Amino acid sequence: MAESNGNSETQFQIPKIKFTKLFINGEFVDSVSGNTFETIDPRNEEVIARISEGDKEDVDLAVKAAREAFDDGPWPRLSPSERRRIMLKFADLIVENAEEIAALDAMDAGKLFAPVKNMDIPAAAEVIRYYAGAADKIHGTTLKMSCELQGYTLLEPIGVVGHIIPWNFPTQMFVMKVGPALAAGCTMIVKPAEQTPLSALYYAQLAKQAGVPDGVINVVTGFGSTAGAALCSHMDVDKISFTGSTEVGRLVMQAAALSNLKPVSLELGGKSPFIVFDDVDVDKVAPLALVGILYNKGEICVAGSRLFIQEGIYDKFVKKLEEMAKTWVVGDPFDPNSHQGPQVDKKQYERVLSYIEHGKREGAKLLTGGNALDRKGYFIEPTIFIDVEDDMTIAKEEIFGPVLAVMKFKTVEEVIKRANCTNYGLAAGVMTNDLNIANTVSRSIRAGVIWINCYFAFDPDCPYGGYKCSGFERDLGMEGLHKYLQVKSVATPIYNSPWL
Ligand SMILES: NC(=O)C1=CN([C@@H]2O[C@H](COP(=O)(O)OP(=O)(O)OC[C@H]3O[C@@H](n4cnc5c(N)ncnc54)[C@H](OP(=O)(O)O)[C@@H]3O)[C@@H](O)[C@H]2O)C=CC1
Numbered sequence: 001m002a003e004s005n006g007n008s009e010t011q012f013q014i015p016k017i018k019f020t021k022l023f024i025n026g027e028f029v030d031s032v033s034g035n036t037f038e039t040i041d042p043r044n045e046e047v048i049a050r051i052s053e054g055d056k057e058d059v060d061l062a063v064k065a066a067r068e069a070f071d072d073g074p075w076p077r078l079s080p081s082e083r084r085r086i087m088l089k090f091a092d093l094i095v096e097n098a099e100e101i102a103a104l105d106a107m108d109a110g111k112l113f114a115p116v117k118n119m120d121i122p123a124a125a126e127v128i129r130y131y132a133g134a135a136d137k138i139h140g141t142t143l144k145m146s147c148e149l150q151g152y153t154l155l156e157p158i159g160v161v162g163h164i165i166p167w168n169f170p171t172q173m174f175v176m177k178v179g180p181a182l183a184a185g186c187t188m189i190v191k192p193a194e195q196t197p198l199s200a201l202y203y204a205q206l207a208k209q210a211g212v213p214d215g216v217i218n219v220v221t222g223f224g225s226t227a228g229a230a231l232c233s234h235m236d237v238d239k240i241s242f243t244g245s246t247e248v249g250r251l252v253m254q255a256a257a258l259s260n261l262k263p264v265s266l267e268l269g270g271k272s273p274f275i276v277f278d279d280v281d282v283d284k285v286a287p288l289a290l291v292g293i294l295y296n297k298g299e300i301c302v303a304g305s306r307l308f309i310q311e312g313i314y315d316k317f318v319k320k321l322e323e324m325a326k327t328w329v330v331g332d333p334f335d336p337n338s339h340q341g342p343q344v345d346k347k348q349y350e351r352v353l354s355y356i357e358h359g360k361r362e363g364a365k366l367l368t369g370g371n372a373l374d375r376k377g378y379f380i381e382p383t384i385f386i387d388v389e390d391d392m393t394i395a396k397e398e399i400f401g402p403v404l405a406v407m408k409f410k411t412v413e414e415v416i417k418r419a420n421c422t423n424y425g426l427a428a429g430v431m432t433n434d435l436n437i438a439n440t441v442s443r444s445i446r447a448g449v450i451w452i453n454c455y456f457a458f459d460p461d462c463p464y465g466g467y468k469c470s471g472f473e474r475d476l477g478m479e480g481l482h483k484y485l486q487v488k489s490v491a492t493p494i495y496n497s498p499w500l
């Protein structure tokens with residue numbers, strides 16, 4: 001591993017933080033309690049800003065605004081083409097402000113500034129455009145009734161949606177949840193993670209500038225156990241769309257069940273297998289495997305955190321991983337030379353380091369890394385454990401950090417069994433030139449997303465989400481839109497029709 005100490009401030013002027021209050025009914029407002037909380041820069045552990053701390057009373061106000069905007073406001077009643085026009089304007093504004101938003105996510109979440117500015121934010125605008133394009137293509141079906149009835153379905157917006165989002169992709173999470181809900185004609189309350197409130201507030205005002213009416217998008221910053229919980233148990237919220245830990249996903253479902261039985265969608269954790277067969281070109285696939293775990297410092301639910309390598313290329317592959325990890329640069333996310341910034345906060349940093357200690361204690365062999373960087377901020381070395389056993393903690397639990405568990409396998413049947421031996425089922429990578437193996441493995445793995453000879457192949461049209469304890473329902477694609485719609489069946493008698 002190499003360390004960057006580039007002076008980022010000379011390369012980019014950090015913007016002033018403009019928005020720190022709750023966004024309710026089209027206005028930035030203080031929380032009812034007047035309380036605030038600190039958002040911390042993981043590069044240096046310093047306070048970036050104090051943010052209004054919303055709790056139950058603020059959630060009540062935000063839900064009231066969203067309820068009125070849904071029941072009586074213009075958004076659900078606008079022509080779909082008008083909704084599309086406003087959403088396209090919103091997407092343009094996102095791109096125009098990419099540099100400032102990227103800086104907010106880099107400061108708040110420790111994400112790499114340049115790729116966020118040049119790729120993630122334009123891609124986020126594309127997600128909004130994708131759903132803008134869907135707004136006027138939402139329609140039900142004509143039914144083939146079995147007697148003299150005419151029947152059809154209508155797809156209606158589900159109503160007021162609560163989006164609870166995590167800190168690892170503040171921008172992508174915002175657009176993946178808000179984009180389809182807007183296209184469907186819903187109104188909403190977004191509860192960003194306490195670690196990363198800045199860009200969500202920025203997006204809310206851009207949406208207003210684009211013409212999204214007041215009350216349609218509300219943002220309540222604050223804590224999960226108060227603001228998030230209040231949203232989940234609110235009687236006037238019609239749907240919760242949640243991304244985060246499996247543990248909190250359970251609480252979300254419980255709260256929904258105990259209140260108004262609102263439907264929930266859950267996108268939760270993972271322990272995804274990245275499977276490499278003997279026939280691949282090691283020089284091509286090893287970089288992909290490394291990025292599969294180190295991208296976004298391992299803070300991604302679909303990280304390829306269990307690397308299964310077939311025995312014939314195991315030694316060569318491991319050697320290549322080691323060489324590459326040595327040139328991987330950890331440092332300031334504003335430094336263009338950095339490949340990896342700091343973990344999001346102290347809690348995650350300590351959590352990842354404690355998993356590394358588990359790995360060492362349980363006898364996995366440390367190939368690279370294994371330590372924090374000796375500097376301020378939450379920086380951790382890219383850490384690769386080899387000869388890992390399936391029952392070791394680092395092979396079973398989601399670490400959400402730059403820690404890879406490498407395992408050897410012999411046969412197709414064996415690796416399918418071992419890859420499926422997890423409570424999670426989010427994603428998997430299958431690397432082979434053998435079409436039959438690719439087909440067999442991709443159909444056998446119990447996960448919501450399979451990438452063959454690629455990894456992190458996200459696309460607005462490609463739904464993603466989990467099997468098993470990784471959750472249910474999907475983000476992105478048309479499935480990501482349909483979760484904000486409900487089906488109404490309409491039937492009426494017909495008389496003297498020439499046919500049914
Ligand atoms: N699937 C994914 O993409 C993610 C998975 N994770 C996994 O979860 C682990 C822990 O991360 P953590 O930040 O604690 O994740 P959480 O699941 O706690 O946080 C996700 C979101 O849920 C909110 N939340 C927390 N408690 C409640 C509640 N009782 N009711 C409603 N909302 C709530 C959080 O609010 P707040 O942050 O303000 O408390 C945040 O907005 C990670 O190490 C990783 O393994 C984490 C993030 C994303």
Ligand SMILES: CCCCCC/C=C/C(=O)O
Pocket residue numbers: 123127168169172243267299300301302458459460
């Ligand atoms: C269109 C790009 C979407 C990227 C989303 C990545 C999120 C992963 C996660 O849930 O951790």
